[in-house]
Amino acid sequence: MSLSLRSVGLLALGLTLFTACGSPGTGGSSPSPAPATTDAAPTESPLPASPSPSPSPSPTTSPEPTPSPTAGASSADLAGQRIVYSYPGTTPPAVLLQRIREGRVAGVIFFAENVGSDPSVLRTAVNQLRQAEQQSPHPRPLLLMTDQEGGLVRRLPGGPAQSAKDVGRAADPIAAATATGNQAAATLAGFGLNLNLAPVLDVHRTPGDFADSAQRSYSTDPAVVGKLGSAFIKAQQGAGVAATAKHFPGLGSAPAGANTDEEPVTLTVPLNQLRSVDERPYQDAVAAGVELVMLAWAIYPALDPGTPAGLSGTVVHDELRSRLNYQGVTVTDALEAKALDPVGGTDKRALAVARAGVDLILCSARDVGQGDQAAAALAGALDSGDLDRDDFTASADRVDALRDSLK
Secondary structure, three states, X not given: OOOOHHHOOHHHHHHHHHHHOOOOOOOOOOOOXXXXXXXXXXXXXXXXXXXXXXXXXXXXXXXXXXXXXXXXXXXXXXXXXXXXXXXXXXXXXXXXXXHHHOOOOOEEEOOHHHHOOXXXXXXXXXXXXXXXXXXXXXXXXXXXXXXXXXXXXXXXXXXXXXXXXXXXXXXXXXXXXXXXXXXXXXXXXXXXXXXXXXXXXXXXXXXXXXXXXXXXXXXXXXXXXXXXXXXHHHHHHHOOOEOEEEEEXXXXXXXXXXXXXXXXXXXXXXXHHHHHHHOHHHHHHHHOOOOEEEEOOOEOOOOOOOOEHHHOHHHHHHXXXXXXXXXXXXXXXXXXXXXXXXXXXXXHHHHHHHXXXXXXXXXXXXXXXXXXXXXXXXXXXXXXXXXXHHHHHHHHHXXXXXXXXXX
């Protein structure tokens, strides 16, 4: 995700952590395997001495199909199941806890300001959020997330200390990528979080360009980016923390200063280059089973002239889901990004995201009201028929399935 708006205090925190962080704590354990079940062989009865009428067979009762998690949900409930909230400071606001108890929150994103100077404060806040979720009508784990990419881009104290650029230049890059994936998982799990908005799969072009300037790109070689990103994904998800490949279809061609948090950005990459270079690492990520893909806010005229990728059904459905056969959860970049200023306010942005088919809407302005406004717009459009309820429910079901798979 782009740096400026969602990264207040981030570079300062990253620089401090890069030089002062200690060894990461214990990571989350992998889910325990289900116990094996063994069906006992039936014992045969001896044949009767003389024929006797056979008893009528007992009717076989088929188990009832498990209903969809969103079956019968109200428009307000459905809308909330696609919203990621954020809040200011170190204490979750009462209104956010109430939304969670109502079952109308998909997740929460955390920033350095939510940690403060005492790491135990965030653990306390996470426990409050989880307790509220247990009081909801249909309890399932919240998606509790942050950006813990490594190097300068870390919201939480702890690893990985190495940036993507460091990993790409390591003596054994695959081992380094695996180690950083494990370290990121350990750091998040230590705070009770279960989803990391990492790794970045942007294939940078020149030294000092947008992706390279904060050391967020593994390489200029798309095959290398794909391999290292996949190693990070497998390690992190193997430790029970969901990974997010970003920023599809790729910000690697963006020059220095081309930041969608600050302004609209158009990347005039030819279609063949976009697919062979920028999208190439996502093939590896999909094959690795990445749980989420984040869409960029840049405009790609080769795919959809004039429409940011995260608002484009062509990019989401035709390019990501159909061409790359991605079936997992999609998520926006920061909804408040200035690249979307031409679209309008929060309500119009949320509706455009839903029409494009992106599953999760990242309301990361540290304002619970932003999430409420997005949810209200979605619910109203569902009630009026402006949004297709079946498509909307399919997105909510994907999100719920992801939540059910995590702790």
